[in-house]
Amino acid sequence: MDRQFQGRVELGNGSVSVSGSSLHPRSNAATPAAPVIYIADCAEATRELVRGKILFCRQGRRLSDPLFSLKDSKAVGGVFIINDTTSSSWLEFLLKISFREPAIFVTPGEGQKLGKYVKSHPEARLRFGITSFDLRPAPTVTTFSSRGPSPSFPSVMKPDIMGPGSFILAAWPNSNNAAADHRSDFNLLSGTSMSCPHLAGVAALIKKAHPDASPKKGPATGFAMGAGQVNPSKALNPGLVYDLNSADYVRLLCAMNLTAAQIRAITRSVVDNSCSSSSLDLNYPSFVAFFSRSSEVLELRRTLTNVGQEMATYSAAVTPMDGLQVRVVPQHLVFKGNGDKLSFKLVIQSVILKKKKKKFQKSGYLKWVEDGGGKHIVQSPIVATNIHSY
Template identity: 45%
Template sequence: MSCPHIAGVAALLKGAHDDWSPAAIRSAIMTTSDIFDNTNEHIKDIGTGNKATPLALGAGHVNPNRALDPGLIYDAGVQDYVNLLCALNFTQKNITTITSSSVNDCSKPSLDLNYPSFIAFFNAGNSSKITQHFHRTVTNVGEGQTTYVASITPIKRFHINVIPNKLVFKKKNQKISYRLSIEGPRMIQKNKVSFGYLTWKDEKHVVRSPIVVTTHSFNL
């Protein structure tokens, strides 16, 4: 039942914001979702009874009212997805089938899609510290001037840094980019998955993105 529910919320958002792209709508739904239940406890994994992780909960429980006014959005256009497909080594024929266009520019392939979540893969057998970087651009869809401050839900043994950690917007629809860096320890436990969150807050909005660090090799 999740698909029709989300489709309904997406239609609601498109009706309220007819200039938003599919990526903007997805971002609004994800970053405003709840990870706490109505008793203010972290939502539980029904299978284990433990705190639900992003692998079970995703970005969270959808909150349509908050999604109508997300504050910030992570937008993406056709070329962003083409860059991703190119980086994933899709052939031009494959990309043409997906985009329905015979002209696809693969000059700037990138796995760093402007997506409102982060997953970092580390080699469990590596004895040196490795840092992974993620670049994101957010658009202020709130009204007027505002300042967002970053906070990190920490992940044990990992150092996570955001530059800049404060985003100062002077007007609506202004875009600002930031970089999130995740530094892993010298030795990482094999088949380990850990979780945290990056949260941007101003006086009105909470914009949350899950962070996953792992030594697993998932088939994406």
């Protein structure tokens, strides 16, 4: 998201400041001015050194050590320079354990700026409780979000779609020890435990608005973010969907060379699984084209279902993909009404393979844009590659 909880180091008379991440709940009032003590390695900080001062140090192997040293030290606060390699999940952990401590985490760039000033003016104030908005780029994919493709079946893009899952404000039980430490009924959490409820809620809204929608009719969604972040408003009225049924999945299982017994175990069905029409080309709202040494042209087929309430015409638009020639056949789809189904094929020709034999991975999008102003735009990601081992 485009939001960050911050603390600010105000240097000298306040004309120069450095901002960083902080969850300390103190109000927006600044602390009294205090001397700043710089220690190269945070692990060398002691209570005696930092008492009555602002601790300024660099992350060592265990940045959590000085945080605990900061407790009960009667220090004004701490400013910690995190490494470039510090992941968002590690930063989240640091912010949580420093929740009650007046701590601010700054980037190496901001730390360098602060270090230059402190050499000649070793005095500062700390300000907490700041929320910054409109940060860019946003949204971004967190470091802990799993990437695709799936080793077991790379032909279906992973992930499908993104949901908000980093630093989500959520209710927190009073009986939990962490809540007692935070002294709050709320907590900031991250992970699939946060993104999944967001997406499940969107699915519930869709089901409420469209009771006849199947679970496979979720709006269309590379290997890091799928179709991007979910938009609940547009998901309620997508215009077109890529629908799937159980027979489509059976054909996919057949194409994966599973035995009849294995297919029955997965589907828990005794229906005829003769595999007479197996296909790896699942009617999925994304396109993954794997080129072998012998293939220069690939065709991927899809069927779209109109979930709008009226006749509609859609035109295809493909973002340019360097080294690839991509076309859609047919270029236009005319739906006669709600529930009408029409098929098309995406043809991808690799010019790269003709010229060079090196590895490549290219990404783009296919958009079906409704004529007459583009009321509905159905966007699907495309990934084309000749890399078969990940």
